[in-house]
Amino acid sequence: MAIDGLIILDASGRPVIQSGYTSFPPAYPLLLIDTLNNELSKASRTDSVDPVIYVPPGIGDFSGGSACCHVEMGELRLIASVSGDADPLIAFAFLQAFSEILHDYFGTVSTATLKDNFDVVYQLLEETLDSSGYPLTTSPNALRDIVLPPSLLSKLLASLPAPTSSGPNRPGASGASNAPSGAFASPIPWRKLGVRHNHNEILFDVAEELRAIVGRNGTTLTSNAYGKIEANAKLTGMPDLLLSFSNPNVLTECAFHPCVRLQRWMREKTLSFVPPDGKFVLMEYQYALPHAALAGNVPVPLALKPNITVGEFGGNFTVTFSSKTNRIMENVRIELYLGESATGAQCTISSAGSGVGSVGGIEGSWTFEPQRRLLRWEIPIMHSSGSWVLRGSWTSKAKIPRPAHAFQIHFEVPSYSFSSLKVDQVRLSGETYKIYKGVRAAGSGSIEWRW
Known part of the structure; x- marks a missing residue:
């Protein structure tokens, strides 16, 4: 067994794109969607839902149960279901490949983009996943010869002459059917023939x-x-x-x-x-x-010294962040989940050893996301000798708050490996x-x- 099919959901959990589940009862894709939406509604954070969700049997001819594999792609969520004896990693590899294909074709992928290009998306789905659920052509370079990108397709259709009544043997009949297909004419599947560039x-x-x-x-x-x-x-x-x-x-x-x-x-x-x-x-x-x-x-190029006290209906914290590398770090992001019942936070930022508070500048800025109950500290540029302190407190509706016992730190180091x-x-x-x-x-x- 391979992949049953592909479903793309919008931000509200409704299907936008769905492949044909010809070997399954009509209610099968609805069961997958409802199972995933139920798990998302019960989770405090969308990223805390397991990437593989078991879907129990019990509808129509579907009797074996399946695995619902899903990934986020911006505001969208891609689902690939797997039933029978199959490796879910195949589904995730296909989802990653199909996501890259959509970005290659459309740039920014959103619900509006998919709705404006239904024909192209379904053509891509037909070429990348066969009726048995096995991946086919997933190279964007090869797909562009089979499925024309939207802009090129529009130009081509606009340049076509009006249809005539010429028969197959009349001078106006097209001879394109006798020409070799450009998508399969090359002996190398990932590179087409006749490529030309002004600058190599x-x-x-x-x-x-x-x-x-x-x-x-x-x-x-x-x-x-x-x-x-x-x-x-x-x-x-x-x-x-x-x-x-x-x-x-x-x-x-x-x-x-x-x-x-x-x-x-x-x-x-x-x-x-x-x-x-x-x-x-x-x-x-x-x-x-x-x-x-x-x-x-591998050496970690930074240091974090958190001091967090959890009390009733909230807590206090002091977080010291410093660099341990001689290179400049950019787009530093430090996040802490404050618990499901968190309602707000108040913070000040200062350099290490200084009591001067700040809400922005080179030391960064902090924000609290009410929907995700997340405290985020962002530092756009962190110099090699930099060291900053975030002090503050948060409030919670729960008498005993339960914040995450780990910070998530993300950073970038340009021109470095x-x-x-x-x-x-x-x-x-x-x-x-x-x-x-x-x-x-x-x-x-x-x-x-x-x-």
Whole structure:
């Protein structure tokens, strides 16, 4: 068994897009939607709902039960149901791929976007998921030859001449049916024939994310860095590239785009490939720490010292945040869930050792979200020597409040990679022109800091 079908819900939980569940009774997709909406309504936070929800049997011919796999995509929620003996990871991989396809076609994906492009979305669904529930073409580069993007489709339809009464053997009859399909004419499925660009260039973005959990005593319990190399190729013809790293030993648990020749990587630790045209993810990996370092102990570049007192109908807190790196961190976001009954908060921000309060500026700003019961502290730029303190209190309708016992910290470090991965060179064969190569790095972090 594979994926039963796909459903896209709007912000209010109503279906916007739904694939055909031909092998199931008509009430089956409604049962999936009601089960998910019930779980969301009972949860205090939408992100606290399990990504896989069991749907019990009991309607019509549906007798085995199923798994409702769901992910958020902005204001929308994508559902892929799985029944029988199937791996839910297949469903999540398909949901991720379909989400990337929608963003590639429409840019910003919303309920209005889907409603304005029903025909394109359903065509994409037909090409990406067959009637048996198995994923088909999920490469945006190949799909663009099969399903025309909205803007190109509109231009093409506007340029078509008015239909005539010419028969199949008359001079006005079209001979397009005898021409080979552009989507399948190329011997390489991810790259079409006849690609032309005025400027031949390929750009690589090395994006790495640190994920860590820090205990209440400040000791790092676990930390790992995961990365991916995103490429944007604008190359003429059929280029064959060879990319080599100066330190490939920092890469482990690698996953590659289908264009990469795996035997060459296993033998030489170099990437040999014919790239798709446009944007694609060349590879994903995990940072392999040196043998001298402890396993799973990537250094955490910040420090948090929380002092929280929970009393009746509220509590008080003092949170000190400081940087432990010589680089500038950007878009720092520190969040604390104050409990289901939280009603409000009052805070002041100051530099460490200073009693001067502030509500904004270089030290950031704080907000309380009543719907999510979330206290958020945002710092746009954190210098290497920076250290700031957030003091305040919160109120609650419950006599004994139950805030989360962990802060969620997110940050970005521009032009930095935790693994220090370096691209040595990119060589071109198969074409005679010279290419421009560009490489840049970006680091980010997601840390759970317990108190």
